[in-house]
Amino acid sequence: MPFSDFVGQAHIIRFLEKGISSGRLSHGLLFSGPGGSGKGTLALLLAQAVNCGSRGQVPCGTCLSCRKAAGMNHPDVRIIARDGAHIKMEQARSLRQGAALPPYEGRKKVYIIDGAEDMTAPAANSLLKILEEPPSYLLFILLSSRPQQLLPTILSRCQALPFRPVPEEEIASYLLEKTGDMLPGEARTYASLAQGCVGKALLLYQDKEFAALREKAAAFLQDLADIKAEEAFPLAETLAGLKDPGLFLDLTLLYLRDILLYKRPHAVGRLYYADFETSLQKFTHIPDRVLLQVIKSVLAARNELAVPVNQKLVLGVMLLELKEVI
Numbered sequence: 415m416p417f418s419d420f421v422g423q424a425h426i427i428r429f430l431e432k433g434i435s436s437g438r439l440s441h442g443l444l445f446s447g448p449g450g451s452g453k454g455t456l457a458l459l460l461a462q463a464v465n466c467g468s469r470g471q472v473p474c475g476t477c478l479s480c481r482k483a484a485g486m487n488h489p490d491v492r493i494i495a496r497d498g499a500h501i502k503m504e505q506a507r508s509l510r511q512g513a514a515l516p517p518y519e520g521r522k523k524v525y526i527i528d529g530a531e532d533m534t535a536p537a538a539n540s541l542l543k544i545l546e547e548p549p550s551y552l553l554f555i556l557l558s559s560r561p562q563q564l565l566p567t568i569l570s571r572c573q574a575l576p577f578r579p580v581p582e583e584e585i586a587s588y589l590l591e592k593t594g595d596m597l598p599g600e601a602r603t604y605a606s607l608a609q610g611c612v613g614k615a616l617l618l619y620q621d622k623e624f625a626a627l628r629e630k631a632a633a634f635l636q637d638l639a640d641i642k643a644e645e646a647f648p649l650a651e652t653l654a655g656l657k658d659p660g661l662f663l664d665l666t667l668l669y670l671r672d673i674l675l676y677k678r679p680h681a682v683g684r685l686y687y688a689d690f691e692t693s694l695q696k697f698t699h700i701p702d703r704v705l706l707q708v709i710k711s712v713l714a715a716r717n718e719l720a721v722p723v724n725q726k727l728v729l730g731v732m733l734l735e736l737k738e739v740i
């Protein structure tokens with residue numbers, strides 16, 4: 415896969431391509447960003463690019479070196495990850511021994527350190543010794559979702575490349591292209607919940623239960639209208655028993671937003687639940703004022719669920735509040 419197929423982070427890719435073509439890529443790079451933002455994928459692409467056998471665009475993705483690196487069979491590309499909770503001294507020691515030897519067959523020896531913030535202090539200090547005077551063939555790519563926890567001395571030796579959230583539309587069009595059979599509204603739903611991370615959108619897409627949860631969220635207002643106030647707590651218990659009640663509320667919020675939007679002209683192309691148009695239509699009689707009140711209650715419950723709480727109580731209170739308006 416060439417760099418151009420990577421979704422988002424164009425600023426980082428430009429920087430890397432420039433560094434590769436000028437031969438002035440820093441020996442220590444720090445990719446920082448949340449889980450699912452593509453740090454590992456881009457690191458592996460860079461490992462391919464610096465060792466690619468093609469004379470044209472790198473990485474070509476097809477030469478032997480690229481294929482070996484992509485399949486994690488390249489002797490000069492290594493990934494170091496946590497052993498238990500930490501990256502330990504023994505791992506750093508064997509890294510140092512390996513780094514002292516020139517590449518076996520490539521131009522660069524690449525070490526990708528995944529979860530770099532979880533290096534123990536001795537491991538980090540050992541890595542620092544190599545970063546202080548790296549041989550010309552070495553490339554370290556540190557991956558971190560919490561770069562503020564890295565030793566300042568390590569930070570100062572690395573070129574920091576923070577990943578930016580990928581815009582929702584970019585993730586949605588990537589999903590549409592990749593899957594071929596996804597509805598635009600569905601793609602927008604995944605993209606909206608992915609918080610700028612393509613990897614998160616793909617995880618949701620692969621989650622077999624997600625479609626059912628989305629349908630449940632689309633039916634929620636009707637379910638709410640059908641129950642009596644005394645049934646609020648039993649329903650809360652059912653919702654609290656879902657695999658991810660927070661995700662259910664996120665989906666419900668998207669649905670509520672769609673009702674608001676549906677009442678306005680030219681909204682259809684921007685809906686998350688475009689495939690549930692008949693159900694959206696049923697609720698257009700609800701005044702905006704009431705819908706906004708409902709959104710506020712759901713949003714408050716969603717925020718409370720983000721910290722460890724009694725989920726049944728939070729959801730029960732939310733449902734009682736909603737019963738007063740629906």
Ligand SMILES: [Zn+2]
Binds near residue numbers: 462466474481
């Ligand atoms: Zn190649």
